[in-house]
Amino acid sequence: MSSPASQGAGAASSTQQSGPPYLPTIAQLGGRPTPKVDDPISGVLLAFFVAGAVINMTILQINRRRQHKFLFSGMLFGLCMARTVALTLRIVWASRPTNVRVAIAASIFTQAGVLILFLVNLIFAQRIMRAYHPHFGWLTPVNWVFRVLFMCVGALLIMVITATVDSFYTLNATTRRIDRDIQLFSGTFLAALAFAPIPIVIFSALLARPKRRVEKFGQGRFRTKIYLILFTSTLLALGAGFRIGVNFDVRPASNPAWYHSKPCYYCFNYVIEIICLYTYVIVRFDKRFHVPDGSKGPGDYAAVYGAKAASPAGAEPAKPGLHRQMSLAQSVASRVNDEEDVFGVTDGDADTFSGSGTEGEEQKERAWERRAQGEATKEDAGEAV
Known part of the structure; x- marks a missing residue:
C-alpha cells in the first residue's frame, strides 16, 4: 500500500519543520501534487468514479426492487465514493501543498478504497471453490479461514491508518521505525491477499473430479467467471505488489526514483481499479456471481439454478436448503414398494x-x-x- 508517511532515514531534517504534523522527508509514490499536472488527471479519474458510483447504485436499487439480493454492487459504490473523496482531497492538496492534514486525509482514503476490491474477489473465489468442491468448501473450518481473512483486512486497515497518522505527528526515530514496520507488514499481507484468489481458483479447477458435476451458480458460462476473477486479481496483485515494493526502497524526497513518478501513482492505483470496476459492471457481475440467498451447504447453488432452468416461466424456483431434503425423500421413495x-x-x-x-x-x-x-x-x- 502506498504511504506518504513511510518514514525512516531522514528524520533529522524534519526537525527544521514546524509542527506537528510534519511533512514527509522521504520520497513517496506520486510525490507532492501540483495544480498544473494533478488537477486535470484527477478530474478525469474523478469523472470515471462518479459515473461508476451512479451505475452501481442504480443496479443495486433495480435488483433490490426485483428481490435480487447482490450487495457487491453496493460495495463497489463504496469504492467509487472513497476514490471520489481521495481524488478531491488530492486536488485540494495541490492547491495547499503545505497543509499536512489534507495530505494525511488524502493518504488514508487512497489506502482504504482498494481493500473493497480485495474482499470482493476473495468472496468470488470462495464461491468458485464451493462450486467445484461443495463438501470441502462448505466445511466449518474452511468457512472460518475465510472469515479470519476478512477480519484481517479490517484489522490491517486500522493498523495502517494508525501508523500513518502517528508518523506525521512524531520526530522520534524509534517511533517512526515502528510505524514503518507496521506499514510494510500490512502492505505485504494485503498484497498477498490480493493475489490469493488466483491460486484458490486455479487449484479448485485443477483438483476437481472429472465425474463430479460442478454446482454452477449465476448466469453465463462458468469459465467466464473464472477468467474474470483471474484477470481482476492479477491486476490488483500487480498494483499492490508495486506499491509495497516502492515503500521498501527508502529514498530522500529530493531524489525520487522513476517508480515514484506521477504516472506510476495514477496507473498502479486508480487506473487499475477503474479497469476492474468497469469490467465487472460491463459483464453484469451482479447476474454472473449471484447465489441464492440463504445458501448454507452443498447442493444449494445447483438446486435453485437447476430448478430455474427446468421450471416454466413465471414459476417460483425451489428454495435454498431444500435440495438435501428432496434428495432424501426421493431416496426413501425409491425404496418403498407400490x-x-x-x-x-x-x-x-x-x-x-x-x-x-x-x-x-x-x-x-x-x-x-x-x-x-x-x-x-x-x-x-x-x-x-
Whole structure:
C-alpha cells in the first residue's frame, strides 16, 4: 500500500519543520501534487468514479426492487465514493501543498478504497471453490479461514491508518521505525491477499473430479467467471505488489526514483481499479456471481439454478436448503414398494376391481342390487343365505 508517511532515514531534517504534523522527508509514490499536472488527471479519474458510483447504485436499487439480493454492487459504490473523496482531497492538496492534514486525509482514503476490491474477489473465489468442491468448501473450518481473512483486512486497515497518522505527528526515530514496520507488514499481507484468489481458483479447477458435476451458480458460462476473477486479481496483485515494493526502497524526497513518478501513482492505483470496476459492471457481475440467498451447504447453488432452468416461466424456483431434503425423500421413495410390487396387480386388474369413473360405480351398484335380490329370494324360499 502506498504511504506518504513511510518514514525512516531522514528524520533529522524534519526537525527544521514546524509542527506537528510534519511533512514527509522521504520520497513517496506520486510525490507532492501540483495544480498544473494533478488537477486535470484527477478530474478525469474523478469523472470515471462518479459515473461508476451512479451505475452501481442504480443496479443495486433495480435488483433490490426485483428481490435480487447482490450487495457487491453496493460495495463497489463504496469504492467509487472513497476514490471520489481521495481524488478531491488530492486536488485540494495541490492547491495547499503545505497543509499536512489534507495530505494525511488524502493518504488514508487512497489506502482504504482498494481493500473493497480485495474482499470482493476473495468472496468470488470462495464461491468458485464451493462450486467445484461443495463438501470441502462448505466445511466449518474452511468457512472460518475465510472469515479470519476478512477480519484481517479490517484489522490491517486500522493498523495502517494508525501508523500513518502517528508518523506525521512524531520526530522520534524509534517511533517512526515502528510505524514503518507496521506499514510494510500490512502492505505485504494485503498484497498477498490480493493475489490469493488466483491460486484458490486455479487449484479448485485443477483438483476437481472429472465425474463430479460442478454446482454452477449465476448466469453465463462458468469459465467466464473464472477468467474474470483471474484477470481482476492479477491486476490488483500487480498494483499492490508495486506499491509495497516502492515503500521498501527508502529514498530522500529530493531524489525520487522513476517508480515514484506521477504516472506510476495514477496507473498502479486508480487506473487499475477503474479497469476492474468497469469490467465487472460491463459483464453484469451482479447476474454472473449471484447465489441464492440463504445458501448454507452443498447442493444449494445447483438446486435453485437447476430448478430455474427446468421450471416454466413465471414459476417460483425451489428454495435454498431444500435440495438435501428432496434428495432424501426421493431416496426413501425409491425404496418403498407400490401396490403392483406387493400384490402383482396390473393396470388392467386395477380397472377391473375399481372400475373407471361413473361407469364403474354404476356397475358396482347394479351388482350389489342383484346380490341383495338373490339373498331376499332365498330367504323367502326358506333357503340358507
